[in-house]
Amino acid sequence: MITRNKPWDSYRRVAAQTASPGQLVLMLFDGSLNFLEKAKTGFDYQDPLLFNQTISNNIIRAQAIIHELNATLNMKEGGEVAVNFRRLYNYFYRRLGQANRTKKKEPIEEIISLLRVMRDSWAQMLRTGGEAHRDAAA
Numbered sequence: 001m002i003t004r005n006k007p008w009d010s011y012r013r014v015a016a017q018t019a020s021p022g023q024l025v026l027m028l029f030d031g032s033l034n035f036l037e038k039a040k041t042g043f044d045y046q047d048p049l050l051f052n053q054t055i056s057n058n059i060i061r062a063q064a065i066i067h068e069l070n071a072t073l074n075m076k077e078g079g080e081v082a083v084n085f086r087r088l089y090n091y092f093y094r095r096l097g098q099a100n101r102t103k104k105k106e107p108i109e110e111i112i113s114l115l116r117v118m119r120d121s122w123a124q125m126l127r128t129g130g131e132a133h134r135d136a137a138a
Helices: 007-018 021-044 047-070 075-102 105-128 131-137
Strands: none
Touching: 021 047, 021 075, 021 105, 021 131
């Protein structure tokens, strides 16, 4: 059986392969925000199965991205910036775990808000050429 890739999958694969480390971090921020927004849509479902699956599956995906962001921190050269990112990522992971266990929307919204600030700051730093800080944190 021949499987066909969707054009969007090919685009994403090429984008990830050709992106700079800083752009990859931005893509990970975007991905985690996307999954958390999808998780929030689960609260609109009346069907318990759809409610739980939508919330849980998307939180787990966002946590996987946050785990990857945390695992790739350069703790040796990143100094205090990397330590602070690690603390934030650990907090995000724990809060999302709580949100998933309790099926509460508020922790998801809190993490979305914090991630958006980080994402926007990261994007601004990339636009203005903050190479030294980006490489240390990434």
